[in-house]
Amino acid sequence: MIAVRQETWIxxxxxxxxxxxxxxxxxxxxxxxxxxxxxxxxxxxFRNALWGxxxxxxxxxxxxxxxxxxxxxxxxxxxxxxxxDYYDMLVQNAFGNYRDLIEQVTLHPAMGVYLSMLGNEKPxxxxxxxxxxxxxxxxxxxxxxxxxxxNTDGTIRLGANSQPIPTYDQEIIEGFAHVFTGWTWRGSxxxxxxxxxxxxxxxxxxxxxxFHDTGEKILLGGTVLSAGQTGEQDLSDALxxxxxxxxxxxxxxxxxxxxxxxxxxxPAYVRRVAEVFNNNGAGVRGDLGAVVxxxxxDPDASPAMAMEIDGKVKEPLLRxxxxxxAYDASSASGRYPLVGSYIxxxxxxxxxxxxxxxxxxxxxxxxxxxxxxxxxxxxxxATEYLSTQYTNYMFFQSFGLxxxxxxxxxxxxxINFQEEMDVADDIDALVDMVAGKLLGGEISDxxxxxxxxxxxxxxxxxxAIRAAETIYFVxxxxxxxxxx
Amino acid sequence: MKTLNRRDFLRTSGAAALFAATPGLAYxxxxxxxxxxxxxxxxxxxxxxxxxxxxxxxxPNTNAEYAxxxxxxxxxxxxQTDLLPISPASTGTPDYGLHPAMGGIQSLFQGGNAxxxxxxxxxxxxxxxxxxxxxxxxxxxxxxxxNDQQDQxxxxxGNVPGKTGWAGRMADLxxxxxxxxxxxxxxxxxxxxxxxxxxxxxxxxxxxxxxxQYQGFSTTxxxxxxxxxxxxxxxxxxxxxxxxxxxxxxxxxRAIDAADAVSTAINNQRSNFPLATAFxxxxxxxxxxxxAYLIAARDDLQMQRQIFFVAAxxxxxxxxxxxxxxxxxxxxxxxxxxFHAATAELNxxxxxxxxxxxxxxxxxxxxxDGTDHAWAGNQLVVGGAVNGGDxxxxxxxxxxxxxxxxxxxxxxxxxxxxxxxxxxxxxFGIPETDLDIVAPNLPNFVQKDLGFMxx
Numbered sequence: 001m002i003a004v005r006q007e008t009w010i011x012x013x014x015x016x017x018x019x020x021x022x023x024x025x026x027x028x029x030x031x032x033x034x035x036x037x038x039x040x041x042x043x044x045x046f047r048n049a050l051w052g053x054x055x056x057x058x059x060x061x062x063x064x065x066x067x068x069x070x071x072x073x074x075x076x077x078x079x080x081x082x083x084x085d086y087y088d089m090l091v092q093n094a095f096g097n098y099r100d101l102i103e104q105v106t107l108h109p110a111m112g113v114y115l116s117m118l119g120n121e122k123p124x125x126x127x128x129x130x131x132x133x134x135x136x137x138x139x140x141x142x143x144x145x146x147x148x149x150x151n152t153d154g155t156i157r158l159g160a161n162s163q164p165i166p167t168y169d170q171e172i173i174e175g176f177a178h179v180f181t182g183w184t185w186r187g188s189x190x191x192x193x194x195x196x197x198x199x200x201x202x203x204x205x206x207x208x209x210x211f212h213d214t215g216e217k218i219l220l221g222g223t224v225l226s227a228g229q230t231g232e233q234d235l236s237d238a239l240x241x242x243x244x245x246x247x248x249x250x251x252x253x254x255x256x257x258x259x260x261x262x263x264x265x266x267p268a269y270v271r272r273v274a275e276v277f278n279n280n281g282a283g284v285r286g287d288l289g290a291v292v293x294x295x296x297x298d299p300d301a302s303p304a305m306a307m308e309i310d311g312k313v314k315e316p317l318l319r320x321x322x323x324x325x326a327y328d329a330s331s332a333s334g335r336y337p338l339v340g341s342y343i344x345x346x347x348x349x350x351x352x353x354x355x356x357x358x359x360x361x362x363x364x365x366x367x368x369x370x371x372x373x374x375x376x377x378x379x380x381x382a383t384e385y386l387s388t389q390y391t392n393y394m395f396f397q398s399f400g401l402x403x404x405x406x407x408x409x410x411x412x413x414x415i416n417f418q419e420e421m422d423v424a425d426d427i428d429a430l431v432d433m434v435a436g437k438l439l440g441g442e443i444s445d446x447x448x449x450x451x452x453x454x455x456x457x458x459x460x461x462x463x464a465i466r467a468a469e470t471i472y473f474v475x476x477x478x479x480x481x482x483x484x
Numbered sequence: 485m486k487t488l489n490r491r492d493f494l495r496t497s498g499a500a501a502l503f504a505a506t507p508g509l510a511y512x513x514x515x516x517x518x519x520x521x522x523x524x525x526x527x528x529x530x531x532x533x534x535x536x537x538x539x540x541x542x543x544p545n546t547n548a549e550y551a552x553x554x555x556x557x558x559x560x561x562x563x564q565t566d567l568l569p570i571s572p573a574s575t576g577t578p579d580y581g582l583h584p585a586m587g588g589i590q591s592l593f594q595g596g597n598a599x600x601x602x603x604x605x606x607x608x609x610x611x612x613x614x615x616x617x618x619x620x621x622x623x624x625x626x627x628x629x630x631n632d633q634q635d636q637x638x639x640x641x642g643n644v645p646g647k648t649g650w651a652g653r654m655a656d657l658x659x660x661x662x663x664x665x666x667x668x669x670x671x672x673x674x675x676x677x678x679x680x681x682x683x684x685x686x687x688x689x690x691x692x693x694x695x696x697q698y699q700g701f702s703t704t705x706x707x708x709x710x711x712x713x714x715x716x717x718x719x720x721x722x723x724x725x726x727x728x729x730x731x732x733x734x735x736x737x738r739a740i741d742a743a744d745a746v747s748t749a750i751n752n753q754r755s756n757f758p759l760a761t762a763f764x765x766x767x768x769x770x771x772x773x774x775x776a777y778l779i780a781a782r783d784d785l786q787m788q789r790q791i792f793f794v795a796a797x798x799x800x801x802x803x804x805x806x807x808x809x810x811x812x813x814x815x816x817x818x819x820x821x822x823f824h825a826a827t828a829e830l831n832x833x834x835x836x837x838x839x840x841x842x843x844x845x846x847x848x849x850x851x852x853d854g855t856d857h858a859w860a861g862n863q864l865v866v867g868g869a870v871n872g873g874d875x876x877x878x879x880x881x882x883x884x885x886x887x888x889x890x891x892x893x894x895x896x897x898x899x900x901x902x903x904x905x906x907x908x909x910x911x912f913g914i915p916e917t918d919l920d921i922v923a924p925n926l927p928n929f930v931q932k933d934l935g936f937m938x939x
Contacts, residue, residue, distance in 0.1 A: 075803070116802040121852055127558045128884060130892055132851035134802045137629065147626055163643070170628065170891065192852075263728070306726075313728045346675075353797065354533070356631055363676070365731050366686050370647055376731050380676050383689035384739035385696065391736075392699045399700075446722035450715040457708055472700075477719055478729040478736070 007297060010056065014289050018091045019052030021045065021084040022202055037080035038072050039339040045087070045349040046336035049321050050329070060094040060292055061087065062349075063259035067252075068105050068143045070114040071352040073342070079113060083350050085202035086110035095289030098252065098277070099243045102144065106239065107204040109185060111135070115355065117180045118205055119192055122213035131213065136176035138355050140168055145220075145247035152274050153267035154250040167247060168220060175218040175225075179238040182212030182231040207231045220245055243286060249274035256291065258361055261301045263312040264374050269300040302484075311484040313378035315358075316345035316390055318483075323397070323475055326437040327415035337411050344389055346381035382481075391476045398472040404464045420467035425460040427452055434470045438480060447477050521661050524782055526790040527912055528775060528838040529651065529679060530768070530820065531638075532812075534800030535630065535843035538861035539882060539895075541813055542600050542875075543567055545581040553882040556848040556893055560805055560855065570594065573874040580875065585814030588821025589864065596872040597824060597833070598864065599936045602879045603888075604904050605844065605860040605897030606636035608643065609928040616890050628857040628894070630800070633844045638679035640902050642925050650905045650922050651791045652682030657918050658789055659685060666745050666785040671778070673771040674795040679841075687793075688742055692770045694778070695739075695746045703744070716740075749781035750774070761826040768796040768819040776826040779836060789913065799842060802854040816840070816864075824866050833868035837937070839908060840864045841901075848882055848893025859890070860897035863904065869911060869938045876936045902926045903934050911937040 024044040031037055049058050065087060070076060076083050086108050093101040105111055112118030117135035141147055148164035149157040159165045184191050185200040191208050212231035218224055219241040225234055242248070253273035257265045276294040280287035295301065303310055314322075320341070323329070329336075341348035347358045359380035364370035369379075401408065403416040423429040431451055435443035451473045458466050474480055540560065544550050545567055554561040567581025568590040582590050592598035608622040615621040625643050626632035639646035648656075655669040662669055670680035670687035673694075680687035690696075701713035720736045754777055763773040771794040779790070796819075798812055820838055827833040845861025860880070866872075877899035880888045888896045902923035909922040910933060920926050933939075 074798075116851075116854065119803075119852070128556060128849040128893070129558070129852050130849055132802055132854070133856045134800075137857070141629060147629070147632070164625075166626070173628075308726045311726060311728060313732055354630075354800075360631070364647065365676075365734070366681060366683075367731070367734060369727050369731050370681075372727075374727060376728055379728075379731050379735070382732055382735050383672075383676055384735055384742065385689050385691045387732075387735045388696050388698060388739045388743060389691075392696070395699045444722060447719055450719050454712060454715055457711065473716070473719065476716070478722075478724055478733045481732045482726060482729045484726075 003297065007293075010293050010296060013054065013056035014095045014293075016054040016057065018057060018088070019048040019054050020088045020091065021048065022081065022088050025081055025084045034080060035077045038077070038083070039337045041072075041080050041084045041087075042339045042341070042349055043335045043337050044084070046321070046324070046338065048091075049349075050325055050336075054091070056292070057091055057094045059260070060256075060288075061091040063256055064090045064094065064101075065350055066259055066352070066357045067255045068101075068111075069352050069355045069357050070108075070110045070350060071354070072350055073353060075113050076110060079110065079201050081198060082108070082110035082113065082201035087350060093288070095292065097284070098248070098286035098288055099239065101288065102139070102243065103235075103239055104204070105143065106135070106139070106180070106235070107183070109201055109203070109205055112183060112185075112205050115139075117183060119184050120177070120181050121191065121211040122178070122181045131174070131177040131181050133173050133177040135180055136173050139176070140173075140220075140242065142355060144242050144251065145245045146251045150247050150250045151267075152246075152250055152271050152278075154254045154265070154270035154274065155267055167245070171218050172220060176238055178213040178215065178217050179219075179225070179234045182208050182210075184208060184211075248286075249277035253277060253291065253295075255361065257295050258312070258377060260292070260295055261298075261312070262310055263376050263378075264309045266300060269298055272298060306484060309374060311482060313376055313382065314481050314483040315347060315378050316381065316386070317341065317347045317349070319390075319475065319481060320345070322438065323394075323415065323471075324413070327417055327471070329413050329415045331413045332408065332410040335411055336413050338413065344393055346383075346386040394475045395472055398468040398475070399465075402464070402468060415471070417464075417467040417471060420470065421463035424463035424466040427455045427466075430455065430466060430470055434467075434474050438471075438474050443474075444479055447473065447479060520663070521658075521788040521913060524788055524832065524835045525912055526779055526782075526792065526836045527651070527908060528772070528792045528794065528823070528836065530772075530816065530838060530840045531634075531674070531677075531679075531793065531795040532799045532816065532840060532842035533634075533795055533797040535633075535846055535857055536799045536812075536840075536861060537801055537805065537809065537846040537855055538842070538863070539845060539848060540809060541583050541586065541864075542602065542862045542879075543581050543583070544579070544879065544882065545569055546579050549879075549881065552886075553848075556882050556884050558850055559853075560850050580879075583809065583813045585810040586817040588817040589866075592821060592824060592866055593873055597868060597870060598866045599870050599872045600875050601863045601865060601899060601904055601934060601936060602875050602877040603860045603895060603897055604863050604877060604899040604901060606633060606640070606642075607897050607900040607902070607928075608925050610900075611896055613887060613890060613896060616896060627859055628844065630843050630857070633857075635678055637841045637843070637901050638677065640905060640923050640925060644924075646678070647681065648683055649677065649679035649681045650909070651680045651793070652685065652687070653922050654791065654909055654912060654914055655680070655685040655687075656682045657914055657921060658912075661913070662788050664786040665788065666749075667742060667787060667790075669789055670791050670793070672793040673774060674793055677793055680791065680793055686738065688738065688746075690746070690774075692767060692774065694750045694774045695743045697743050697747050698740070713740075746778075746785065749784040750777050752784065753777045753780040759826050759829060761822055761829050763822045763826070764815070764818045766796075766815050766819060768794060768815060769822065771795075772819050772823040773826070776823060776830070779827065779832060780830050782832075791912075801846065802851065802856065805850075805854040820864070820866055828868070835869070837865065837867035837869055837908065837911065839866070839904075845895065848884060848889070848895070856892070858892075858894035860888075860895045865908075865936055871936050871938055874936070876934045899934065900925060900929055903929055903931060906932060907934045907937055911939065 021044045115135040120132040123130045183205040185196040186203040186206040216227045280290035342351035359377045363380035365379045401414045566584045569578035571578045606624040638649045668688040672689045702709035763769040827836040846855035847858045902925040906919045906923040
């Protein structure tokens with residue numbers, strides 16, 4: 001019954017229109033400095049993530065943004081429209097086909113700038129110039145097939161000498177690097193740098209045939225592109241070559257499962273999802289909507305009896321959005337200008353330190369997790385330092401940035417816990433209410449006992465302090481940081 | 485009974501009182517037992533994320549070798565007249581030059597406090613170009629990939645999947661000798677890293693400015709905020725059913741245990757014994773200034789052996805290399821020179837060795853306005869215990885298609901990262917018999933000590 005309701009909800013979500021960032025960005029008056037618009041980009045990210053009708057789409061887009069990473073930090077600091085439009089592209093392709101997605105990723109100017117395919121040109125042997133390998137390498141390593149051959153269940157396929165089998169070598173990297181030559185800003189006056197209109201940030205890159213290498217190119221699996229093809233044909237063939245590699249199903253299955261449901265999926269879970277990637281039941285390969293549905297409805301996603309390795313650590317940004325949603329967070333200006341969240345939490349919307357995301361899918365903290373050959377990727381940014389920063393932020397959010405504070409600035413994002421204050425004279429009712437909003441109604445005995453002990457020290461007339469104290473303890477607890 | 489009000493909660497817990505660490509599993513993991521060192525030594529790893537183009541950091545300055553360099557690098561070559569010449573002690577003539585932004589390192593080199601280890605990189609065993617192409621030697625896996633080669637430099641695990649780093653293994657090996665330390669041997673100011681990961685000990689991660697303290701906690705008995713701290717701690721220490729909650733909790737426990745002691749010690753140094761040395765206002769400068777204050781506080785924290793991890797990013801110069809390289813290399817030079825000056829001011833420069841690592845060197849050839857991922861590179865070592873003013877290892881002929889180029893100007897290392905690590909480890913105090921644990925590929929190399937550290 002629950003499963004049926006869940007499936008209906010998913011189906012409805014998949015047809016809900018996308019909440020986008022670019023229209024909002026374009027409606028703003030031009031800023032003094034282009035980079036300032038990243039504050040507005042983060043603002044609209046929060047608005048859509050919190051209140052968009054397309055909740056599942058936004059959630060999957062965020063997952064994709066941690067797989068096919070571009071970041072504000074670096075060369076894109078001056079290209080906020082490109083970053084916003086890149087996210088919109090992920091939102092619009094969240095339930096589309098993976099083949100379309102990688103083509104739009106490849107030709108997006110945000111990715112072109114971030115991994116330097118934009119302006120990449122054919123070799124010039126007399127000047128010792130050869131094509132840029134950056135995008136070719138990361139497209140394969142991080143966005144599609146990974147480094148070693150996988151079985152359909154995601155386990156590593158071993159070769160004759162019991163060693164993993166590399167998926168590609170330097171020759172293949174160079175083949176793809178030659179494919180990805182000849183692309184630059186749409187409407188650019190020259191192939192290299194030059195002043196381009198702002199709109200070039202949100203249209204696909206444009207091909208300049210004279211900068212494309214027309215030689216033969218060696219791709220995956222012994223495929224060779226013959227000489228003399230156009231840049232568009234080379235690109236299309238090369239993306240087909242990657243798309244049809246056996247690794248893509250299990251690789252994308254593992255990445256999306258880890259982002260959405262559990263850090264350590266069973267091989268059977270990976271295989272079930274990879275098989276849906278390979279064929280959605282109607283003979284279509286790469287149907288991401290079907291993949292997402294398979295991930296969320298899989299019996300392993302909500303096991304009747306949870307094992308201690310089921311689930312995952314909730315990312316700090318998602319801990320924040322959960323709090324904001326539960327407590328109707330807003331600011332006087334209506335904005336959520338939390339552009340510094342990557343400094344505070346080690347994470348913010350499209351603010352990764354590199355193309356390797358905020359954390360590695362292989363991260364295993366010392367102790368039982370590593371010793372058991374398991375992983376907990378999100379814990380890579382739960383360092384002593386960032387954990388303390390997060391705890392302190394929740395302290396200020398609860399006690400300072402709330403609706404009872406008369407001294408808030410117009411951009412201060414505050415939570416509203418009036419409902420909690422209304423029941424705060426009844427400690428059990430208060431704890432139950434917060435647990436209901438933040439912990440799915442299940443609170444551990446220890447957390448309840450400790451909160452109760454603290455609340456008993458606060459006069460029942462100090463209802464705001466009681467509410468804040470409860471929210472502070474819950475949002476900083478290990479159980480709140482866990483997603484089952 | 486005193487009750488809580490907003491003022492209590494919003495006041496910062498600036499109390500200088502140093503609270504006794506709560507005994508706990510995690511804390512015991514970072515401590516050892518028995519044995520002792522008689523002096524203080526620290527290793528400071530400066531990691532250049534992205535892959536430093538180190539053949540533009542240290543450039544041949546003799547005419548024939550410079551000409552080969554300039555021919556290979558074309559529009560990325562530095563002008564010979566712009567190089568800052570250095571004269572290695574072994575030749576006495578200005579055979580090499582530094583990038584023009586690296587005046588600070590030039591001075592340290594000439595003063596005998598800086599050395600370069602040339603053409604170094606991850607290797608499982610000595611490797612020639614012929615062996616590379618006929619695949620007759622074992623190679624580190626996934627050459628030219630960022631994260632894999634970062635892992636190779638920091639773990640030295642060859643083709644054995646590694647879960648520990650060589651700094652982590654050193655910390656485990658000396659665990660018994662540093663029993664009284666109030667802080668973990670390994671400290672990072674740049675996040676979690678494989679370098680300091682270990683089986684037994686746990687690295688402590690602080691911010692670029694040091695640890696931060698918890699707001700709303702006090703250590704005054706009877707204070708409601710002391711009750712809050714204790715209640716928070718009991719939540720942290722509760723039983724949890726999943727590995728994820730336990731993993732999250734372990735970090736919280738370590739943070740609680742270390743924050744006050746380390747903060748108090750470093751704040752005491754900053755307030756009462758400010759350094760005269762000025763640090764650049766860069767991310768790396770801030771980190772190294774914090775390290776200097778932590779070293780200054782070594783007696784308060786009873787530290788005897790420390791390994792610090794600091795880092796700078798932006799070295800992945802696929803684009804705009806000529807525009808960005810002066811700032812990148814100048815930033816390294818200025819920050820390391822200031823740090824060395826600070827250790828001299830603290831009169832501990834003989835006990836502190838700073839060294840660089842990076843993902844890989846970069847291609848000698850250009851992709852138009854930048855370079856791509858390659859293999860070997862040059863590394864910098866600075867400190868009073870360095871046999872400075874010289875180059876260690878051979879410097880390759882920077883020629884495309886030359887005897888050490890595997891294609892596009894990707895140079896095979898002639899010195900291994902294991903040899904580099906082992907030389908530093910020996911100085912740090914790792915016994916001869918344990919060097920192979922630190923540097924597992926060391927048995928495959930004849931020269932166990934590159935000689936750049938005083939012994």
